Amino acid sequence: MYEPSPVGRSAPADAVIHVEGLTKTYVTAAGPFPALKGVDLSISHGEYVAIMGPSGSGKSTFMNLLGCLDTPTAGDYYLVGRNVAHMANDELATLRNRTIGFVFQGFNLLPRMSLQDNVALPLVYSHLDRETRRRRAREMLAKVGLDSYADSFPARISGGQQQRVAIARALINSPSLILADEPTGNLDSHTSEEIMALFGQLNDEGITVVLVTHEHDIADHAKRQVRFLDGLIVSDALTPVRAEAAGSTTATAPVTAGQGAPAC
Numbered sequence: 236m237y238e239p240s241p242v243g244r245s246a247p248a249d250a251v252i253h254v255e256g257l258t259k260t261y262v263t264a265a266g267p268f269p270a271l272k273g274v275d276l277s278i279s280h281g282e283y284v285a286i287m288g289p290s291g292s293g294k295s296t297f298m299n300l301l302g303c304l305d306t307p308t309a310g311d312y313y314l315v316g317r318n319v320a321h322m323a324n325d326e327l328a329t330l331r332n333r334t335i336g337f338v339f340q341g342f343n344l345l346p347r348m349s350l351q352d353n354v355a356l357p358l359v360y361s362h363l364d365r366e367t368r369r370r371r372a373r374e375m376l377a378k379v380g381l382d383s384y385a386d387s388f389p390a391r392i393s394g395g396q397q398q399r400v401a402i403a404r405a406l407i408n409s410p411s412l413i414l415a416d417e418p419t420g421n422l423d424s425h426t427s428e429e430i431m432a433l434f435g436q437l438n439d440e441g442i443t444v445v446l447v448t449h450e451h452d453i454a455d456h457a458k459r460q461v462r463f464l465d466g467l468i469v470s471d472a473l474t475p476v477r478a479e480a481a482g483s484t485t486a487t488a489p490v491t492a493g494q495g496a497p498a499c
């Protein structure tokens with residue numbers, strides 16, 4: 236049974252994400268399947284982290300827990316210092332909407348809605364009137380270079396442009412954290428570089444970025460690389476070029492298998 240830590244324990248003050256012993260066991264017809272086996276990790280405000288690892292190693296399971304799209308079987312998750320297990324559903328929904336923008340591999344745009352309305356979608360539960368929501372959406376489309384496409388539809392634009400729209404949608408609530416699960420997985424290498432430049436720009440503006448990728452070239456855009464294997468973190472290091480620039484080859488706190496949390 237899921238037993239979060241008692242109320243009163245807290246995460247490091249500067250951590251946007253802090254997980255301890257995070258465990259996810261799926262119930263399958265063949266019996267319980269441990270997809271995450273006790274992950275410890277802290278990510279501070281303003282970091283840019285790539286999550287890597289082979290297929291089936293637990294990356295998406297981990298991202299879905301970070302995005303509060305699923306609940307852990309055991310362990311603790313502190314989102315901007317709040318233990319999500321201790322929050323009421325509506326309180327958590329509000330915190331998640333204000334804090335996290337999610338970007339998916341398949342863009343997940345609604346085909347019958349204009350790009351502007353797709354981007355405005357997360358504002359539908361806000362108290363903003365329709366015209367204000369549309370104006371904000373156009374501002375976000377301008378931020379990703381697509382303001383002239385506001386009235387177009389997903390099927391009429393390229394994959395890279397669709398992912399830009401999805402990023403604009405993720406940004407509309409001014410999140411402090413972007414979670415992206417293989418955001419370039421459906422894109423060619425040139426378009427992938429354009430999308431990564433956009434994530435880099437957002438990180439330069441202070442947004443924490445955590446993205447999953449299989450590609451080393453993509454991961455090298457991040458400042459820190461965390462590698463999963465069989466439901467555990469097996470390495471956690473600064474991206475090599477950045478480590479060289481910093482005069483080091485390892486992250487602030489090198490880890491051993493299953494002990495993913497840097498010292499905070």
Ligand SMILES: Nc1ncnc2c1ncn2[C@@H]1O[C@H](COP(=O)(O)OP(=O)(O)OP(=O)(O)O)[C@@H](O)[C@H]1O
Nearest residue numbers: 261262263268270289290291292293294295296297
């Ligand atoms: N809903 C589920 N029910 C049962 N098992 C699941 C479920 N989701 C994922 N798994 C299993 O958990 C393991 C981890 O899956 P996950 O999707 O997190 O891997 P991943 O690292 O994201 O892989 P990929 O690189 O292929 O996307 C896999 O063995 C997968 O089959």
Ligand SMILES: [Mg+2]
Nearest residue numbers: 294295296416
């Ligand atoms: Mg995955």
